[in-house]
Amino acid sequence: MVQIGRRSLLGALGVGMSSVSGCLGSSDAGAESGSIDGGSDGSTGSVAEGPPTVERSLPAAYTAEELAAASRSGGPPPDGIPAIEDPQFAEATDPPALLDDGDPVFGVVLDGEAKAYPQSVLVWHEIANDVIAGTPVSVTYCPLTGTAQGFHRGETTFGVSGQLINANLVMFDRATGARWPQMLATRITGDDPGDHLKEFRVVWTTWERWRSAHPETVVLTDDTGFARNYGSDPYGGYNPRSGYYADDSLLFPPLAEDDRLAPKTVVIGMRSANGAVAVRKETLREERIIEFDLDAVRHAAVYDGSLDTGYVYRPRDGAESDGTDGADLETATLSWEDGDVVVDGSVHAPDSLPFEREIAFDAMWFAWYGYYPMTDLHR
Template sequence: MRDRLHRRSTTRRNFIGAVGAVGFAALAGCLDRGSSTEGDPSAGPPTVERSLPEEYTTEELNDAILSGGPGQDGIPSIDDPQFTSSDDPPANLAPGDPVFGVELNGEAKAYPQYNLVWHEVANDVVGGESVAVTYCPLTGTTQGFYRGESEFGVSGRLINSNLVMFDRGTETWWPQILAQGIRGPLEGTSLEEFQVIWTTWERWRKQYPDTVVLTEDTGHLRNYGDDPYGGYNPRSGYYDNENTLFRPLATDDRFYPKAVVVGARNADGAMAVPKSTLRERGVVDGTMSDVPYVTVYDETLDTGHVYHNPDKKTVEYNDGDLTVDGAESAPDELPLERELGFDAMWFAWYGYYPSTVVHE
């Protein structure tokens, strides 16, 4: 059953009060590159020429904007992140806790979920690149964006339960999943993204022993280690029930609303692979607009990688090992064109991309 919806059912304020995790006041305190903004923060972040599925008009998206409770910057971004070595991680960080891993130009960093749940945006420099690592707890999405000389902040608004960011140079509003400007001087343009991996601290540290990890020295007083929405280790609260705080833009009941899918979108359309299926099978083939794609499972990091496979090369998975036309290959280094994909809750992905093609 599929249905398009455009109105919220509750608020983050009501939810946090109901679960009693913490007081809302504590939370509220909390491609080729296109145009360049190097040296000019007022110009906003760099944008890129790209073609993404557009299932709603800008007017429809603006009509769907809701207040999440706190105002602009009421949830404060981390603008001066501090890190420690993998040998001396924060005391609250357990091996099985989720982290958002980034590797750029040979530098690896980990951002604990229990930290970013209070901030949602970390403005940082990784591998010499000025970037923003972003996380929306209500949609289970973590994405990375190049920011140039600008900074991103939390607008306090939501669309489809998803974080709406703003850049402090132009105050353009950017829904995280869409990565496109919907209000402000850069309306209609797209941000340049980079890969962020949702994994666990234990897995990331094993794969990148020289990684550093974000500390709790953020300049803000928060109860780090206590998630206002529930928990992932073990899963509880908001993350462990089928209820959403706000009605999605569109609904589809093929999967549990918060089932995790690996989503990708480009000029060919939008696709989703249930992560449970990917774990089970190792390789999932499919098409978008009759163009072949393949998604492979990375057992080391418990993540998926999406590839464009126009020549229909044979990709096989056997006991954690991958081969392409019989030749062994690392899951993140297949001899195919890589597509950016990321984990998302099904209801959120489908809400933005109701024409999405499911590969199973």
């Protein structure tokens, strides 16, 4: 597997280092600077609690100490890639001028409020600290691993530490300075590491698809308070795919390697108490429903054609259904019909099957396998 330096990649792309200073090195004047060991909350300087965490069991291939030892500088210092702290939004009927229909956006719906975060903006910031439906959240994106994930942040905010593990963004919360690798959603520093962030689903889709599915959505603009060339991606492009996103070169070595798929093949990954699974996205597009056992528990991955995404389901605790059709995933019959999923004769939208929906997200295969070498792969 080819690994090249960050300067070599940018040179091959014809991008000067000065044009990506906010993404890869220095911050603007006025951008927050801090240490991952600091205790500021990013606003008043008063001591605040860290982000809310949840009791959950996730598969782990490495100890916190091993992960901390694998941490390496990605180039910039803490907050050298400045998070968006005061996001501004536009209506779907008046979107940013640089946003094309085929451009990727990261869509979120919380408590009925829909928002879209263009990849072209977040590639320069990686974290947007926002409030959705009254809930403080952080929408995060790592361009090197192709992962967009959402976290509840409570009274604190997240920043970009400048460190990478497995080529993946390592966040820090400004209340405690603790480090949280994005894909793991797990604290790896501080006393008794291992806390897990409270997550919510972020959908990787296109602006046209998201706007069609959620016409009431608002969309993040490039009015961020920072001077960036939001019309140019420092790593390449997705519409069409080019540069780093289109070849097999890696800027940083993964924690583990597997050649069953090309390194940057997009998979939909899910991890839970039952284990970890990766479903090749193109395979899910073709088959639409993939059923599998994980730790002897029946699961199903289903395709959503309207958003070009997928969802992973497991049986509800105690095999309880939503009370409408008595469905039990262990014994249910699933089939595809005109974009919907038929469960024992009852029709459901792909995102609302009568089972427990797990958190799943798009990822590049090399990064998913690097963190979860025990993963089951469906290709």
